[in-house]
Amino acid sequence: MSGIVGYIGNRSAQEILIHCLTNLEYRGYDSAGLAISNGDHIEVRKEKGRIQDLEASLQLDTMQNGTLGIGHTRWASHGNPSAENSHPLTDEHEQFFVVHNGIIENYHVLKKELLSEGYSFKTDTDSEVIPHLLSKYNTGNFVETVRMVLPMLKGSFALVMMSALHPDMIIGISQENPLIVGFGESQAYLSSDISALLSYTKETYPIKNNEMAILTRDDIFIETVDGKQVHPDKVAIEWDEEEILLNDYDHFMLKEILEQPSSLKSTLNNRIKNKQVYLPEAELFFREHPYQQFRKIDIIGNGTSYHSGIIGKSIMDKLLSFPVEVSLSSEFTYEHGKLSEQHLVIVVSQSGETADSLTAIKEAKANGAKTIAITNNKRSNIARQADCIIPMNAGPEQAVAATKAYTSQITVLSLLAIHLCKKTEEPSPNFIKELIEAVQTLPEIVKQTLVMTEDAIDSFAQVTNDQTNLFLIGRGLDYVLALEGALKLQEVAYLHANAYAAGEVKHGTMALITPGVPVIALATQPHLKDKMVSNIRELKTRxxxxxxxxxxxxDALTDVVDEIMYIPETHPLIMPIVAAIPLQLLAYYSGTVRGYNVDRPRNLAKSLTVE
Known part of the structure; x- marks a missing residue:
């Protein structure tokens, strides 16, 4: 979950790398470091903490000027967050310098062998074996040395490397971990994510497995690990730099919450025409794999994407006659039932790089299942693995806590459910018509919700400032929404927020209800409203x-609650999109009133590329 960058060109490498790392900080912010070459010497600078801590250090004690360098912002997976464990890492003779994202699964074996041969280690990281191996097997040719070492590394990783022996070259490797080449005029870039490159180039190429990018002063070469030349199909970046700037907002999280009317509009763009759902990607997929071959759907995801998947399952359950299950991708890989070509597996991932989901999609394909990816990055590893990709088109999301990704994921799942239903079932025409109309009006409904709830939620967040525990309850879809609301409060406000199915509270959780403990009761599903009122009365008696x-x-709740918040009404199946807005705002304001950095919560990173 680290961010890695590389630059070679005619400008200040330090300036460009710092800027790129700042745009990648959501991938990790335990520590950061740079290695800069002036052609004769490579200087390394590392600091514990955020990019701004490294930047402050450089202002006090400047690095040498150079136009070639690599950088890293870290989320610690092996070794505590510290300056010593920060990247770039080097060998004892300071000949090879490496920044790494991912996991070297066999590093214990490699490290033991290197130690027995007299190599000494300065860090607790798995990554340090790489520069030592490059030193041990140095052939005098940087590219050939890398080719010799790569087969020794097991795991998923992206690497950017430079060498004091070859001062005009940077090498990048991608193995089940994202790494992108950026093409500029007389300069070139490497990055974990396109967001780092938006200021510098619009032409990119995602490095594929078993490929290496060789950046020199004169050219960019893409080759396979065994030496075959690759002619890269350059990809134009669709996002604008403006989309990743804070502008007048205090935090990216608030910006992205407030962007949801426009992000939903983008998600829906050209996908509803003449009151019909139009998903050309799915249409092509099902032309090759007829609907009739499928007997079951599995939806998989992690965290917020998992919650989106549960909502998607509930919608599909209402529209389709064959079974739909939802699983955590980290569990699905090892605990799934029998899979075959009769199974359709839908993988939901904002980044398209989540390691657990990537492993799960490979497991599904290995067992003959067909796969659809719903992701915000249509050139991600998961997108490349899937048989079909349906992009969310929500725009970049910089805050670690997912907000607009959640609402766009549910929207895409709703569209897919309707698409499947129209092809495979005999649905009630009026029911489908009403659902499509409701989905089409989502951007406006969400805009109204933001206007109605932002100030009220800010006030409630102030009330809960001195609380350490908070409960959320709901029934049906509202229970799933409660799970997502609790996750947001845990992520950015560090509250012990717990979600429960309202009917289950009396089966044990009621013991935790003490005078004044805050409970958020979600009641947006008409057929469950009377039951919710009864559950709320039970809480009020305690x-x-x-x-x-x-x-x-x-007004069913008016007389039984202490406070009430109203949100616009829409079709019950998509109320979890609308009702998510006040919960996202509650998490945001609860975090900020406590003085936390809601964009960069402790111990978390945005794109989890390790299992």
Whole structure:
């Protein structure tokens, strides 16, 4: 989950690398470092903490000027966060310098062998074996040395390397881990993500497995690990730099919450025409793999994507006659049932790089299942593995906590459910018509919700400032929404927020309800409203402080809660999109009122590229 960059050209490498790393900081912010070459010497600077800590250090004690360098922002997986464990890492003779994202699974064996041969290690990382191996097997030819060492490394990783012996070259490797080449005029870039490159180039190439990018002063070469030349098909970046700038916002999280009317509009763009769902990617896929071959759908994801998947399952359950299951991708890989060509596996991942989901999609394909990826990055590893990709088109998401990704994921799953239903079932025409109309109006409904709830939620966040525990309850889809709301509060406000199916509270959780403990009661599903009222009364008899969230015009909760918040009403199946807005805002304001950095929560990173 680290961010890695490389640059070679005619400008200040330090300036460019710092800027690129700042745009990658959501991938890790435990520590950061640079290695800069002036052609004669490579200087390394590393600091524990965020990019700004490294930048402050460089202002006090400047590095040498150079136009070639590599950089790293770290999320620690092996070795504590520290300056010593930071990258770039080098060998004892300071000949090879490496920045690494991923896991070297066999590093214990490699390290033991190197130690027995007299090599000494300065860090606790798995990554340090790489520069030592490059030193041990140095052939005098940088490219050939890398080719010799790569087969010794097991795991998923992206590497950017430079050598004091070859001062005008950078080598990049991608093995089940994202790494992108950026093409510029008389300069070239490497990055974990396109967001780092938006200021510098619009032409990129995602390095594929078993490929290496060789950047020199004169050219960029893409070759296979065994030496065959690759002619890269350059890909134009579709995002604009403006999309990753804070502008007048205090935090990316708030910016992205407020962007949801426009991100949903983008997700829906050209996908509903003449009151019909139009998914050309799915149409092509199902032309090759007829609907009739499928007997079951599995939806998999992690964290917020998993919650989106549960909502998607609920919608599909209402529209389709064959079974739909949802699983955590980290569990699915090892605990799935029988898979075959009759199974359709839908993988949901914002980044398209989540290691657990990538492993799961490979497992599904290895067992004959067909796969669809719903992701925000249509050139990601997961997208390349899938048989079909349906992009979310939500735009870049810089905050670690997913907000607009969640609402766009559910929207795409809703569209896919309708698409499948129209092809395979005999649905009620009026029901489908009403659902399509509701989905089409989502951008406006979400805009109204933001206007109605932002100030009220800010006030409630102030009320909960002195609380360490908070409960969220709901029934049906509202219970899933409660799970997502609890996750957001855990991520950015560090609250012990717990979600429960409202009917289950009396089966044990009621013991935790003490006078004044805050409970958020979600009641947006009409057929469950009476049951929710009964559950809320049970909480009030134990003096819980209950805040109800329900639809405008519905006063069923008014007399049984301490506070009530109204949100616009839409089709019940997509209320989890609308009702997510106040919960996202609650998490944001609860985090900021406590003084936390909600964009970069402790111990977390955005794109989890290790299992």
């Amino acid at each position: 003096d819980g402080y209950v805040v109800g969230i329900t639809n405008v015009g519905d």
